[in-house]
Amino acid sequence: MIQPQPLLPPWFVPTWAFVMGSIIGSFLNVCIHRMPRGHSIVKPRSRCYSCEKTIPWSDNIPILSYVILGGKCRQCGARFSPRYMFVELFTAIMFVAIWQHFDPATAMVYTVFACGLIIATFIDFEHYIIPDEITWGGVVAGIICSGFVPEIQGAESHTRAALWSLAGAGLGYGVLWGVVELGKLIFGIKKVELPGPTEIAITPAGIRMADETETWEEIFSRPTDTLSFTAAAVRLGERTWEQALVRVNWQELKVNEETFPLDGLAELSATTSSIYVPREAMGFGDVKFLAAIGAFLGPKAIFFVILLSSLTGSSVGLFTMAIGKKSWGMKLPYGPYLAFAALVWIFGGAELTAHYFMGFGR
Ligand SMILES: [Zn+2]
Structure with missing residues (x-):
């Protein structure tokens, strides 16, 4: 529904919405970058991720600065993701569409x-x-x-x-x-509670238990998914650990704080009584x-x-x-x-x- 705007010229609302949208889009970029990293969204001014110099306001004008500087830091020339400009532009367009379509409230x-x-x-x-x-x-x-x-x-x-x-x-x-x-x-994904201390093996293909292998493909649905267990005894090639925490994701294996790539991994064997597969990440x-x-x-x-x-x-x-x-x-x-x-x-x-x-x- 388009509201009559008798006191304002017809270009005013869309122009205002576009400018506001691009400024707020710039703030959304800060939220997108900092929220998942647990950083404050208000405290420090924007900095270059590479040379860590504060970006002056004149180089931080939504959309325009990105175009003028070619998506690079003026100080060190590091490239910024085109996502920054895209988010600003998209937010600006969304604001225009919303303020053209609906009554102000x-x-x-x-x-x-x-x-x-x-x-x-x-x-x-x-x-x-x-x-x-x-x-x-x-x-x-x-x-x-x-x-x-x-x-x-x-x-x-x-x-x-x-x-x-x-x-x-x-x-x-x-x-x-x-x-x-x-x-x-349906997909049979579960937390595995074992009846008692059980011998398991971790291979590049998956996890083997009593001659049954469950592949990583079946276990993981997201890159962030991690399978973990604590084991009384862990053996990987020549190495052994006692009371170790083992964590596996689709790329690597960790025994306590030591990391091994899953690709080309020698078989890891361990004895444990429960395996934890966090499914919360899935959806x-x-x-x-x-x-x-x-x-x-x-x-x-x-x-x-x-x-x-x-x-x-x-x-x-x-x-x-x-x-x-x-x-x-x-x-x-x-x-x-x-x-x-x-x-x-x-x-x-x-x-x-x-x-x-x-x-x-x-
Ligand atoms: Zn820089």
Whole structure:
């Protein structure tokens, strides 16, 4: 819905939205870089990652500085990722689209929402996690925004809107949690409790126990996944350890603090009574992320978002596998597809779904 702007020339709102978007996009870059590393998002000024000199404000103008300096540090010439400019440009375009499309109160809420989606997307791409500040923080923000702007939930009272928001968060969490749990059941991924001290072997191919091998392909779904156990006795080639902590991910093996590449590893044998396979990394961040999306968009959006994100996610997954860019250990992040589907919902998915079901009613 385009609001009449009788006092302002027609170019004013989109121009203002673009400038604000690029400035806020610049701040989102800081969040994307620092949040997963646990650094403060406000304290130090931006520095070059290479020469560590503070970047002067005149070299930190959104979009423009990147273009003028060719994506390089003026002091040392180190290259900055094009992601910085892309995030600024994308945020600016999102702001224009939102402020052109919606009334000011709704646009305000969707601006906050879009910022969260952008941060989550780019952190997930790089680290395969979505920080709790964004997911749980998003749930809280969604409920508060719904209370203030009931229109976003299609509700008339503030209380009812907040309740719809809560229902959306609950449904999003519940359904995706079910999907993740079901996935664990179907794919047989489990925490292995052994009946007593048992001899196991770690090889470049997988883990062998009583002549049965479970491959790393079956065990790991993300690069961050780690299998670990403590063992009374560990032997690797000529070396032996007593009471050692062994950790394995898809690339390397660690015995206490010593690292060995998994590729070409001599067989490691150990005696242990339990093996810990943390499965939380697999999709639990996405479960919380969908709860936050549900808090903003309400329960009606949940099935649309799950359907569209799984369709686009699996299509991209199959495509990258087909062109050989994907290897077994490299699962694609799911958060970006959830974010994409949420944006499609606010820019027309909601109306499309309503029309579709109304058509059936006739
Ligand atoms: Zn530098």
